[in-house]
Amino acid sequence: MAPRPGERILDAACGTGGLLLELATGGAALELTGLDASTAMLEQARERLPAAVRLVEGHMEQLPLEAASFDAVTCFNALHYSADPAKILEEFRRVLVPGGRLVVVDWRRDFLVMPLLEHWLRLRKMHMGRLLDANELPGLARAAGLAVDGLECFRVRPAWALMTLRAHRSA
16 A cells, blocks of 8 residues: 555544554554444554544445545455445545545455355354355446546465455545
8 A cells, every 4th residue: 555654544443443553653654544333342442552543333335434635545354244345436535535445345246266265154044145246346436426446356375365456545
């Protein structure tokens, strides 16, 4: 993402704040905001993050944040929890300033074992959204009004594959 000093960055579905901690201690003076739907996760994040990091409780499908208020938005391993990833991408575009950057890392459905993992998680009631494939995610980003800068697909473990979408708001 290559953050620049003074940038306003939103980490959507920040969980316990791992990425925010790295950004906060990385040396660049950044204005950081973390959003998560879980009060418990945000409480854990508050314990480990500097007081200057703003934490907001809310859902990605309806961000409780002002339009055009962030230079960058990140979302790591959370998009697949939603039944409406298109709405989330629209919300990410809404809160980005023109030229603002988006980085999404998420599970990749078009990898051999991932549909089986998705099915197993559904049976155990552990997964309520849907996985996207490497062709679908860039298409949803474009439909949301984002310009796609790139998509990288990679395997983390023999049975687990991820993809990284890089995009920006052009207007």
